[in-house]
Amino acid sequence: MSTVAQKRGFLAVLWDYLTTVDHKKIAILYLISGGFFFLVGGLEAMFIRIQLAVPDNDFVSAGLYNELLTMHGTTMIFLAAMPLLFAFMNAVVPLQIGARDVAFPFLNSLGFWLFFFGGVFLNLSWFMGGAPDAGWTSYASLSIASPGHGIDFYVLGLQISGAGTLIAGINFLVTIINMRAPGMTYMRMPLFTWSTFVASALILFAFPPLTVGLFLMLFDRMFGANFFNVSMGGNTIIWEHLFWIFGHPEVYILILPAFGIFSDIISTFSKKRLFGYAAMVFATVLIGFLGFMVWAHHMFTTGLGPTANAIFAVATMAIAVPTGVKIFNWLLTMWGGSIRFTTPMLYAVAFIPSFVAGGVTGVMLASAAADYQYHDSYFVVAHFHYVIIGGVVLGLLAGTHFYWPKMFGTMLNETLGKVTFWLFLIGFHGTFFVQHFLGLMGMPRRIWKYLPGQGLDLFNMISTIGAFFMAIAVLVLLYNIVITQVKNVRVGNDPWGDGRTLEWAIPSPPPYYNFKQLPLVRGLDPLWIEKMEGRTEMTPAEPLGDIHMPNNSFIPFVMSLGLFIAAFGAMYQIDWRESGGEEFVWSLPVLIIGMLITLGSMAVRSLKDDHGYHIHKEELMDDTDKGGKE
Amino acid sequence: MKNGLKKWRFLPLVAALAFILSGCGEPFLSTLQPAGEVAQKQFNLMMLSVAIMVLVIIVVAIVYVIAITKFRRSKLGEDFIPKQVEGSHRLEVIWTVIPIILLLILAVPTVALTFELGDTQGMEAVDEEGNREALVVDVRANLYWWEFSYPDQGIVTGQELVVPTDENVYFNVIASDVKHSFWIPAVGGKIDTNVDNMNTFYLSFDGEKAQDADNLFYGKCAELCGPSHALMDFKVKTLSPDEFDQWVASMQEAGEQEEPTFDDETVARGYEVYQEQSCIGCHAVSPTQQIGTSQGPNMTTFGERSYTAGILDNRESEEVMAENIKNWIRNSAELKPGNEMPVYNEDTLSDEDLDALTEYLMSLKVYSE
Numbered sequence: 001m002s003t004v005a006q007k008r009g010f011l012a013v014l015w016d017y018l019t020t021v022d023h024k025k026i027a028i029l030y031l032i033s034g035g036f037f038f039l040v041g042g043l044e045a046m047f048i049r050i051q052l053a054v055p056d057n058d059f060v061s062a063g064l065y066n067e068l069l070t071m072h073g074t075t076m077i078f079l080a081a082m083p084l085l086f087a088f089m090n091a092v093v094p095l096q097i098g099a100r101d102v103a104f105p106f107l108n109s110l111g112f113w114l115f116f117f118g119g120v121f122l123n124l125s126w127f128m129g130g131a132p133d134a135g136w137t138s139y140a141s142l143s144i145a146s147p148g149h150g151i152d153f154y155v156l157g158l159q160i161s162g163a164g165t166l167i168a169g170i171n172f173l174v175t176i177i178n179m180r181a182p183g184m185t186y187m188r189m190p191l192f193t194w195s196t197f198v199a200s201a202l203i204l205f206a207f208p209p210l211t212v213g214l215f216l217m218l219f220d221r222m223f224g225a226n227f228f229n230v231s232m233g234g235n236t237i238i239w240e241h242l243f244w245i246f247g248h249p250e251v252y253i254l255i256l257p258a259f260g261i262f263s264d265i266i267s268t269f270s271k272k273r274l275f276g277y278a279a280m281v282f283a284t285v286l287i288g289f290l291g292f293m294v295w296a297h298h299m300f301t302t303g304l305g306p307t308a309n310a311i312f313a314v315a316t317m318a319i320a321v322p323t324g325v326k327i328f329n330w331l332l333t334m335w336g337g338s339i340r341f342t343t344p345m346l347y348a349v350a351f352i353p354s355f356v357a358g359g360v361t362g363v364m365l366a367s368a369a370a371d372y373q374y375h376d377s378y379f380v381v382a383h384f385h386y387v388i389i390g391g392v393v394l395g396l397l398a399g400t401h402f403y404w405p406k407m408f409g410t411m412l413n414e415t416l417g418k419v420t421f422w423l424f425l426i427g428f429h430g431t432f433f434v435q436h437f438l439g440l441m442g443m444p445r446r447i448w449k450y451l452p453g454q455g456l457d458l459f460n461m462i463s464t465i466g467a468f469f470m471a472i473a474v475l476v477l478l479y480n481i482v483i484t485q486v487k488n489v490r491v492g493n494d495p496w497g498d499g500r501t502l503e504w505a506i507p508s509p510p511p512y513y514n515f516k517q518l519p520l521v522r523g524l525d526p527l528w529i530e531k532m533e534g535r536t537e538m539t540p541a542e543p544l545g546d547i548h549m550p551n552n553s554f555i556p557f558v559m560s561l562g563l564f565i566a567a568f569g570a571m572y573q574i575d576w577r578e579s580g581g582e583e584f585v586w587s588l589p590v591l592i593i594g595m596l597i598t599l600g601s602m603a604v605r606s607l608k609d610d611h612g613y614h615i616h617k618e619e620l621m622d623d624t625d626k627g628g629k630e
Numbered sequence: 631m632k633n634g635l636k637k638w639r640f641l642p643l644v645a646a647l648a649f650i651l652s653g654c655g656e657p658f659l660s661t662l663q664p665a666g667e668v669a670q671k672q673f674n675l676m677m678l679s680v681a682i683m684v685l686v687i688i689v690v691a692i693v694y695v696i697a698i699t700k701f702r703r704s705k706l707g708e709d710f711i712p713k714q715v716e717g718s719h720r721l722e723v724i725w726t727v728i729p730i731i732l733l734l735i736l737a738v739p740t741v742a743l744t745f746e747l748g749d750t751q752g753m754e755a756v757d758e759e760g761n762r763e764a765l766v767v768d769v770r771a772n773l774y775w776w777e778f779s780y781p782d783q784g785i786v787t788g789q790e791l792v793v794p795t796d797e798n799v800y801f802n803v804i805a806s807d808v809k810h811s812f813w814i815p816a817v818g819g820k821i822d823t824n825v826d827n828m829n830t831f832y833l834s835f836d837g838e839k840a841q842d843a844d845n846l847f848y849g850k851c852a853e854l855c856g857p858s859h860a861l862m863d864f865k866v867k868t869l870s871p872d873e874f875d876q877w878v879a880s881m882q883e884a885g886e887q888e889e890p891t892f893d894d895e896t897v898a899r900g901y902e903v904y905q906e907q908s909c910i911g912c913h914a915v916s917p918t919q920q921i922g923t924s925q926g927p928n929m930t931t932f933g934e935r936s937y938t939a940g941i942l943d944n945r946e947s948e949e950v951m952a953e954n955i956k957n958w959i960r961n962s963a964e965l966k967p968g969n970e971m972p973v974y975n976e977d978t979l980s981d982e983d984l985d986a987l988t989e990y991l992m993s994l995k996v997y998s999e
Contacts, residue, residue, distance in 0.1 A: 062857035062967040135854045141808040141825045142855060230825050236809065237826055270701070271710075276717035301811060301822050301852075303829035306748030310741040317733045317740075321726060327690060328725040329717075334697040337712045341702070349698055356690050360683035367736060369743035370675040372819020373661045376811060376852040440662050441655030442815035444852045447860030451941060454848070455656040532711075 019552040021105035022512055026112050027091035027407060031400075033116050034083030039474070040123065041075035044068045046471055049431070053464035055452040065448040066133035067150065071123075073136030074154065077250065078161055079119040081392050085257045086112075086168055088399045089196045091407045093172065095503035096193045098181025098521060100514045103174040105550040106605075111168035113560035118161025121567055125153035135446060137247070140228035140239035144220055149571055155218045156567040160560070162207055162214070169203030172196055181502070182541040183521035187281065190501045190525075191267075191274060194281050195260030198288040199253045205292065206249035213242035222574055240302060244295035252291040255387065256284060258395025259326060262348045265402055266330050268498045269345035270337030273525060276329040283322035283329075290319045300371045309368040316366035323359055327352060342496065343417030347398035350425050351390065358386030361436065376446075379439025385432045397424065397477070405495040409508045410488060416480040420473045427469025434459040493536075500525035505538045513547045516540075516620050547615040559601040566594025647680055658843035661815045665839035665847065668747060668818030668832070675743055682732050747819075750830045753800040765794065768922070769803040771810035771823040773856060774969045775927045775940070776849070776864040785881040785917040788927025789940050791849065791866045794874035795837035804828045811852035814866055816843065820852045840868040846936055857968035863940040877997050884930060884996040885918035900990025903983045907974070915994060926971065933995040939966060948992070955988045 017025060047068050051059045060068065094102055102108050125131040132154035134143040143151045176197045180189070189197075217239070219225035226232035228239055267274045274280060296304060296312040330352060339345065361383040365371050374380055397420070404412050438459050443450060450456050494504040502519060503510075505527045519538035523529050530538060569591025576584035651662045664670040703710070755763045762782050769791075770777040779786035793799050803812050805823040813820035818833040840847070851862035869877055892898035904910060912926035920928070936945050939958050942965070944951035959979070962971045979987070 062860070066854070066857060066859075133857075139809055139853070141805070145808050145856075235826050237824065270712065271703075272712045273714040273716065275715060276722055279717060279722050301820050303822060303824060303827070306745045309748070310744045313740050313744060314737050317737055320733060321729050324686075324729045325722065325725060328693075328721070331690070331693045331697055332715075332718075332721065334701060335693070336715065337701050338703045338706045338710050339698065339701050352694060353691070356687060360686060363683060363733070363736070364676065364679045367675055367679050367740040369740055369747050369819070370672050370679065372747070372821070373669070373672050373676070373815070375820060376813075377815075437654055440651070440660065442659035442661060442848065442850065444813065444850050444860075446854040448857070449860050451861075451863075453943075454659055455654075 016552070018557055019109075019554045021101075021109045021550050021552055021556075023090045023094050023102050023105065023108060024407070024509060024512075026108050027087045027089075029112055029116075030083045030087035030090060031407070033119065034080055034087055037075050037079035037119055037123075038081075038084065041072050041080050042471065042474060044072035044075065046467060048072060049464040049467040051449070052460050054461065055450050055454075055457050057449055060448075062448045063130075063133065066135075066446075067126075067131035069446055070132045070135050070138075070150075070154075071126075074122065074132070074158070075119075076388075077136060077254070078158060078165075079115075079122070081254050081388070081396070082165060083115055083119075084396045084399075085199075085254065085392075086115075088192075088261065088396075088403055089168075089172060089257060091403055092503055093193050093196050094175065094179070095406070095506065095510060095514060096190045096501050097176060097179060097184050098502050098515060098519050099175065099179035100518075100547065101550070102171050103178055104171050106553055106556065107167050107171050109553065110556035110559060111164040111171065113556045114164030114167065114563070115161045116164075117560045117564040118157045118159070118164060121160060121564055122153055122157030125150055125157075128153075137243055138217070138239075139243075140217070140236035141230075143217065144228050144236075149574075151217070152221055152571045152574070155214050155221065156571060159211065159214045159218065160563050160567065162210055164560075165203060166207045166211075169200040169207070172200040173204065176200070181515075181518045181521055183526075185521075187278065188521055188524045188526070190260075191263035191277075191280060191284070192257065192260035195256040195258075195263075195284050198284050199256045202249045202253045202256070202288050202291060206246045206253065209242050210246035213239055213246070216242075218570075222570060237302060240299055241295070244298045245292075248295040248298065249288075249291045251384075251387070252287055254392045255395075256288065258392045258399075259284065261395045261399045261402070262330065262351055263333075264501065265344045265348045265398055266333050267525070268402075268496065268500055269340045269342055269348070270334045271340075271498055272333055272337035273528075274329070275332040275335075276325075277524060279325055280329050283325045286322040287319060290315065290322070294319065297366060297368070297371070300368045301375045313366050313368040313371075317363055320359065320363050320366075327356060327359075340498065342401075343412070343414055343421055344398040344402035346418060346421045347394045347401070350421070351394045351398070354386060354390030354394065354425075354428070358383060358390050361386065374439060376444055377439035378435045378443045378445055381445045382432045382435035382439060385428075385435070389428050389432070397421075400477075402496075404484075405491045405508045406503055407509060408485070409490050410484050411491055411495055412484050413480050416476055416483075420477045420480065423469050423476065424473035427466045427471075427473060430466025430469060431463050432466070434462050438463075494527075500528040502526055502538065505530075513549060513615055513620075517544055518542050544617055544620060546617055547620070548612055549615055550612045551610055553605075553610070555601050555605050559598050559605075562594050562597030562599075562601065564594070565597065566591050569594055647677055647684075651677075656843075657816065657839070658846060659815055659848045663816060663839070663842070664836075665843060666817040666836045667834045669816060670836075671743055671747075672819055675739055678739060679736055682736055686729075686732065747831065750800055750832055752798055752832065753830070764798055764800050766800045766802065767791065767793070769801050769812055769823065770922060771803070771805040771812065771851065771855075771862075773807050774858045774862045774966050776812075776862075777922070777924065777927065779921045780878070783878050783882065784921075785878065785885060786914075786919075786921045786924075786928050787881075787917065787931055788924075788929070789864050789937070790931065790935050791864060792874070792877055793835055793866060793868055794871040795835045795840055795868050797871065798832045798834050800830065800832045802828050802830050808855050809853050810855050810862065812849070813852040814847050814849045816847050817866070822853060835866070835868045837868070837870060845869070858966040861941050861966050863937070865935075865937055865940065867936070880996045881917045881930070885916055887916070894989070894993075896986050896989045897993050899983070900986035900988070900993075903979070903987045904990060907979060907987075909987075912971075917996070929991065929994055931994065931996055933992045934998050941965065951992060952988050955991055956984055959984060959987070 051057050130148045130150050132150035134146050216227040220227050226234045228234045228236050263274055294312055294316045297316045300309050365374050401412050401417050441455055443456050491508055493507055517540035520541035569587045572584045572587035576587045654662045657663045664673040752764050757763055768779045768781055777788050778791045803821055803823040805825045809825055810823045811820050812823055817835055821829050821831045845868045847866040849864040849866055851859055913929045914920040914924055915929045917930040937943055938954040942954035944954055959974050963973045
């Protein structure tokens with residue numbers, strides 16, 4: 001992205017990014033691919049809203065509509081929101097804790113490429129016979145009955161990208177536990193690091209149930225197992241449990257890092273330490289913990305019985321308490337502060353009421369007996385878009401503006417940023433506020449069309465108009481990104497001027513080794529402490545010395561590519577077997593070749609020692625730290 | 631909900647909200663115009679939760695507005711360094727304890743109502759002769775149509791559920807292909823029709839409120855089940871208990887009929903077409919046949935249905951109904967994509983035969999004229 005990179009030629013840059021193990025470059029890869037999938041998922045959402053703009057519409061067909069709603073949900077959760085959060089985690093967390101990279105740079109790269117190939121595989125379904133059409137929840141009876149390969153794309157794609165997510169989660173756990181700079185105790189970590197830590201722990205425990213569920217479905221669909229086949233003694237409710245044991249923590253995996261981003265932004269632009277830091281940390285951990293005890297509130301109407309429903313209702317309500325603690329701590333952080341309304345701060349300020357609205361409808365949904373009415377209606381659609389857009393997406397947009405200078409060394413245009421903000425905020429509330437009422441007025445979710453004369457016409461039209469506002473907002477953001485990178489005005493260490501944490505103590509973007517000397521952390525908001533004592537830089541915690549760096553590697557790419565290839569073989573061997581060995585004869589060889597590529601590259605990685613290299617002290621002394629070294 | 635509305639301090643707010651929201655939606659569909667005891671209790675619980683949540687929102691909004699207006703840097707100046715407050719134990723305790731209390735106010739009626747609505751023991755109650763006292767309906771959900779059978783009465787109907795008002799009606803629900811969910815929004819919350827097991831719950835239909843809805847409620851499938859999930863509607867016809875007994879009697883009587891006889895020649899021809907085209911294979915015309923096994927909705931009361939296929943409104947006139955039936959038979963694949971009924975075009979079913987078939991189908995009545 002920088003001028004240095006442009007001079008090196010496109011192929012050299014491409015090769016650099018294909019082989020990089022640098023957390024800052026992997027962050028950019030996550031940002032670009034997550035951003036791309038966000039646009040794809042957004043486009044799918046626009047098709048959905050156009051179809052529902054007027055009653056009895058035939059803009060898209062019934063089957064296509066189900067594919068759109070499935071891919072919209074799956075793409076937004078797995079391929080947009082999570083990777084975009086990983087982008088900021090990668091870009092910022094190592095800097096915030098004063099580390100030179102993540103604990104396992106090679107695995108970091110592997111995690112990205114697995115996600116990327118899984119996502120590409122899933123989206124290829126559009127061009128290869130049809131996308132999955134059983135909803136992002138893919139409930140077993142429907143997904144087993146679904147014809148074609150749509151669900152196979154879902155199962156295999158998510159399995160591959162899920163492995164990447166699990167790897168990334170473990171990597172961040174180890175990084176945060178082991179790589180903190182001298183003096184960076186747990187209770188001095190910025191909230192974004194804390195929430196990354198808790199979200200990573202959730203990934204560690206939540207993704208295995210999904211993996212198990214996907215494997216069961218994979219065997220049912222591809223090898224004729226009967227885990228979910230009721231007539232053969234299977235049970236479809238097991239899928240619901242496995243899915244939601246993953247699926248509920250998943251929403252906290254998304255929202256907690258967003259909370260972290262907002263905590264840092266609010267504290268930064270209020271020029272004030274986060275109010276009730278210890279309570280915020282405790283609330284984050286508690287939300288993560290309780291997040292595993294409430295999955296059955298997605299299944300209140302499944303027929304688990306009043307005892308289970310009552311227990312899960314009360315447990316779900318309990319989550320409102322730590323969430324409320326967070327809301328009030330944010331408010332009290334602003335209270336008595338000196339608030340500057342930059343674009344990131346605008347998002348943070350808008351997030352609070354938006355998320356409160358999503359939170360209170362969450363409590364309403366927790367009320368099991370009343371949920372029998374809300375469940376699977378547009379009320380639920382409104383609720384989760386309020387928490388996911390009002391929480392996660394506003395967090396991502398805030399993070400994009402806030403961390404852009406740290407990632408790319410340029411500032412996004414503030415005026416255009418505010419235009420994006422207002423368009424998006426108005427569009428968001430316009431789209432989803434009325435959907436609460438649509439649900440209560442009897443509109444089920446996931447419906448392809450509604451017939452006239454049911455009193456649903458007006459609010460659906462309003463909702464669609466709102467969606468267009470959001471779409472325009474995203475286009476303005478894209479324009480902003482392009483002109484910012486074209487103008488390429490470089491910024492210094494702390495472009496916002498209010499930076500409090502370690503990432504703002506080093507150049508933007510940071511040099512490839514991040515910290516020439518590891519900083520000495522003397523408290524919460526370490527840079528702020530130094531600023532208050534009249535310094536502009538951190539005090540080093542070590543003398544200048546050699547820095548050990550990992551080598552770039554192409555193996556993660558190849559390893560993921562192997563699984564990508566194998567997935568096609570696994571899928572088309574169904575047709576091969578069904579045709580009695582007549583057609584698709586290439587499928588089994590492709591499966592084997594793909595697995596051999598992956599296993600072979602694993603063997604190469606294991607057998608060939610890669611000790612990395614050292615940057616010598618003398619080189620570091622020559623390096624002036626300005627703009628970083630590519 | 632015994633104690634929900636006893637929370638007197640919420641009462642004015644609840645009343646105001648209920649008043650505003652009751653303007654929303656149509657009486658035959660909206661959960662905000664509850665037309666039965668279950669829906670009413672759920673509505674009350676909703677309003678209690680809304681009231682508590684509005685309270686929370688008001689408190690947050692006040693703190694929020696003051697914070698973002700009073701503490702702007704443009705007012706305070708660039709050089710102002712705010713006091714770096716660590717936190718406040720007292721405040722933390724306050725905003726932990728008060729929400730817990732508010733949640734308890736909601737949790738107690740929630741748990742109570744969850745158990746109350748989950749209690750289907752009324753199904754088991756029998757009179758002295760061992761006959762079940764309550765009405766039980768077996769609901770079977772199928773790809774885009776519904777079967778409603780009355781096991782104690784030995785009769786079955788499709789697409790249009792008929793129920794008596796002002797008494798508890800118990801439902802056993804199951805799906806025969808993929809998972810669906812049984813929902814009559816105006817009358818009460820939904821329950822999933824699983825493929826694995828039978829679910830049981832009850833509803834009651836308020837006679838007075840039913841009149842606002844012309845004694846016809848809309849039912850929906852609430853679980854994604856395939857392309858035509860959106861069109862898997864059914865209707866609920868409410869009758870007074872006496873009328874319901876008469877309806878059951880006429881259905882049972884219709885079930886005892888042997889070979890039908892026809893005065894009208896066209897209708898007689900239609901009956902022949904019905905046999906020739908094997909309609910009868912999937913659509914029984916007797917209310918006692920193919921219960922729980924049929925491949926398509928039972929047609930015994932087809933001529934009395936307010937909607938054809940659950941989606942085409944017949945109520946305007948006989949002509950409209952005839953058009954709807956013909957439209958459905960010719961274009962069922964477009965009207966409900968993915969449904970399992972074969973399409974009959976001019977080659978397989980001539981226009982004359984279609985007219986006769988329609989006449990015959992419209993003559994299928996047991997209760998009205």
